[in-house]
Amino acid sequence: MSTVAEPRQQPTTGPGLRIAQPVNFVRTVSSEWIKFRTLRSSWLVLVAAIVGVIVIGQLIGYNTGKSFSHLAPEDAAPSGVMQGYYLGQLLIGVLGVLFVTGEYATGMIRSTATAVPRRLPVLGAKALVFGLVAVVTMVPTCIVTFLGAMAFRSHFGHGVSLGDAGNLRVVIGTGIYLALIGLLGGAIGWIVRNTAGGISTLIGLILVVPVLFEVVPGTWAKSISKFFPSNAGSSFVSTVHASNTLTPWTGLVVMVAWVVAAFVLAGVLLKRRDV
Amino acid sequence: MIEARELTKKYGEKTAVDGVTFTVRPGIVTGFLGPNGAGKSTTMRMIVGLDAPTSGSVTVNGKSYAAHASPLHEVGVLLEARAVHTGRSAESHLLAMAATAGISRRRVQEVIELVGLQDVARKRVGAFSLGMGQRLGIAAALLGDPQTIMLDEPVNGLDPEGVRWVRHLLRGLAEEGRTVFVSSHLMSEMALTADHLIVVGRGRLIRDMSVSDFISSASSESVRVRSPQATELRELLLGKGATVSSSARNELDVVGLSTDEIGTTAAAAGLTLHELSPVQASLEEAFMELTGEAVEYRSHTAEESAA
Numbered sequence: 338m339s340t341v342a343e344p345r346q347q348p349t350t351g352p353g354l355r356i357a358q359p360v361n362f363v364r365t366v367s368s369e370w371i372k373f374r375t376l377r378s379s380w381l382v383l384v385a386a387i388v389g390v391i392v393i394g395q396l397i398g399y400n401t402g403k404s405f406s407h408l409a410p411e412d413a414a415p416s417g418v419m420q421g422y423y424l425g426q427l428l429i430g431v432l433g434v435l436f437v438t439g440e441y442a443t444g445m446i447r448s449t450a451t452a453v454p455r456r457l458p459v460l461g462a463k464a465l466v467f468g469l470v471a472v473v474t475m476v477p478t479c480i481v482t483f484l485g486a487m488a489f490r491s492h493f494g495h496g497v498s499l500g501d502a503g504n505l506r507v508v509i510g511t512g513i514y515l516a517l518i519g520l521l522g523g524a525i526g527w528i529v530r531n532t533a534g535g536i537s538t539l540i541g542l543i544l545v546v547p548v549l550f551e552v553v554p555g556t557w558a559k560s561i562s563k564f565f566p567s568n569a570g571s572s573f574v575s576t577v578h579a580s581n582t583l584t585p586w587t588g589l590v591v592m593v594a595w596v597v598a599a600f601v602l603a604g605v606l607l608k609r610r611d612v
Numbered sequence: 613m614i615e616a617r618e619l620t621k622k623y624g625e626k627t628a629v630d631g632v633t634f635t636v637r638p639g640i641v642t643g644f645l646g647p648n649g650a651g652k653s654t655t656m657r658m659i660v661g662l663d664a665p666t667s668g669s670v671t672v673n674g675k676s677y678a679a680h681a682s683p684l685h686e687v688g689v690l691l692e693a694r695a696v697h698t699g700r701s702a703e704s705h706l707l708a709m710a711a712t713a714g715i716s717r718r719r720v721q722e723v724i725e726l727v728g729l730q731d732v733a734r735k736r737v738g739a740f741s742l743g744m745g746q747r748l749g750i751a752a753a754l755l756g757d758p759q760t761i762m763l764d765e766p767v768n769g770l771d772p773e774g775v776r777w778v779r780h781l782l783r784g785l786a787e788e789g790r791t792v793f794v795s796s797h798l799m800s801e802m803a804l805t806a807d808h809l810i811v812v813g814r815g816r817l818i819r820d821m822s823v824s825d826f827i828s829s830a831s832s833e834s835v836r837v838r839s840p841q842a843t844e845l846r847e848l849l850l851g852k853g854a855t856v857s858s859s860a861r862n863e864l865d866v867v868g869l870s871t872d873e874i875g876t877t878a879a880a881a882g883l884t885l886h887e888l889s890p891v892q893a894s895l896e897e898a899f900m901e902l903t904g905e906a907v908e909y910r911s912h913t914a915e916e917s918a919a
Contacts, residue, residue, distance in 0.1 A: 356685065356715055356716075356719055356756060356757040357682045357684050357685035357713040357714065357715050357755075357756040357757065358682060358713055358714030358715075359681035359682050359713075359714075360681065360682060360683065360684075360712050360713055364711055364712050364713065364714055365712055367711045368708045368709070368711035368712045369708075371704065371707055371708040371711055372697075372700070372708045375700050375701065375704035375707075375708070376697070376699050376700060377699065378699060439697060439699070440697065443694070443696065443697045443698050443699075444691075444693050444694045444695045444696065445695060445696060445697040445705075446695075447662060447691055447693065447695035448695040448696065448705075448709060448752065450661070450662055451660045451661075451662065451683065451684075451687075451689055451695075452683065452684055452709050452712040452713070453683075453712055454660070454661045454677055454678035454680075454683050455678055611657075611662060611663040611664060612657075612662040612663070
């Protein structure tokens with residue numbers, strides 16, 4: 338092996354030299370942060386989400402500013418310019434799934450589970466690291482998106498300020514929504530333990546199933562549909578409160594409940610199943 | 613110290629490990645030997661808590677693995693299946709592992725040098741050869757300076773120099789008083805590395821004995837005799853209680869008599885000998901014989917499958 342140097346024969350640790358400390362949650366979090374930041378794919382997907390949300394927002398800002406008088410109310414509303422989150426949620430959701438299923442796909446989970454054999458701290462640490470990264474990147478992304486888009490609208494005389502009633506909730510809320518979708522992806526990743534399956538499940542849950550319920554005749558399906566995570570979240574990030582949708586804050590509570598429920602299921606399965 | 617008691621693992625109908633009881637002691641290298649599919653990897657996975665036993669128990673240094681405050685300091689493990697994210701560098705992988713136990717960056721560099729990966733430590737693990745992957749796995753196992761080292765097929769994919777190095781390393785770790793438990797499906801490798809053997813086949817414990825006892829008990833010695841008067845000699849040897857078989861004309865394989873006894877017998881009867889040589893069954897043959905009953909996927913002859 339030309340690339341490998343002659344190995345030394347003996348470990349250099351002296352007797353009585355304590356090398357390892359007890360595992361705790363803080364150390365597990367620091368390990369998960371190292372794992373997140375040392376994968377190129379983490380940053381690629383994150384940058385794609387940031388750029389996607391901002392660029393789409395600017396295009397919407399320009400177009401809706403230009404033809405403002407012909408717009409439907411929900412497109413004319415301040416939240417109209419945030420619709421790049423449709424793309425953003427797919428990217429951040431996939432990133433959430435990958436952060437977990439990447440370990441199963443490569444076998445890394447076996448190293449992780451031997452280093453932290455109680456397992457649940459890993460679930461918590463991954464969620465904390467991912468949640469913080471997502472909030473810290475997505476909230477500013479949404480603020481930049483809004484300010485830029487409104488600058489375009491102002492050019493046509495239709496801009497509104499971030500400080501106007503409800504706008505802060507919509508803008509910061511969109512960032513929070515994206516982070517929650519990413520966390521939901523993570524929880525699904527723990528449950529499904531497979532990248533393709535995890536991504537399909539997430540997309541099915543946030544995009545496909547709600548649409549199916551929309552097209553079923555009768556009102557019962559629609560009254561269930563509004564509780565799906567993407568619809569509940571959409572209530573939270575919209576300026577206009579459409580009929581047959583949840584109120585903004587109820588929407589947020591329902592969405593958080595989905596994420597919490599998914600993590601409880603993930604935790605039970607993680608404890609119970611063989612790695 | 614690893615203690616398994618009536619350890620059993622079933623996957624649905626299939627029993628992978630079947631009531632296995634053994635103790636792996638410190639200060640020596642204990643080989644875990646068995647054909648592929650005998651349950652070695654499953655047993656090792658149960659030792660570090662990746663798989664929960666269906667029944668029975670296993671402890672490491674007196675406690676279940678998960679109950680230790682600093683598990684990487686108790687057991688260093690290399691699993692046969694790859695256990696590293698291919699998108700990360702070797703160094704980042706070790707740093708992430710180290711962080712869970714507050715192990716220093718210095719120690720990470722130390723194990724990287726110990727296994728000889730310093731030139732490729734910043735390269736993505738996905739680009740590693742099998743041998744480099746094994747070295748990284750061994751580095752991860754040694755990271756926490758563990759009392760017990762457990763390696764599943766560590767020499768897989770290593771070149772001869774690497775195999776020699778692993779042998780040396782394991783002996784050194786055992787001499788430091790650590791518990792060293794290493795699996796293999798190759799008897800010849802175990803004979804060179806291990807002091808003690810735990811042999812399994814089809815999930816069951818077959819032998820738990822020292823390597824020297826295993827060799828003397830398992831290998832039957834025979835004597836090959838060539839003589840132009842083989843037929844007459846054969847009668848004489850059978851009369852002395854030997855078991856005699858013949859694989860070629862004028863050639864006899866004798867079990868149960870020493871070369872001295874055969875030579876004296878032939879001389880007394882005035883028979884000519886062209887060859888008189890002791891034949892030791894190879895360890896590999898002894899191992900095959902021992903586990904022959906326990907090999908799960910044996911190749912069938914046409915006759916057997918027709919029956």
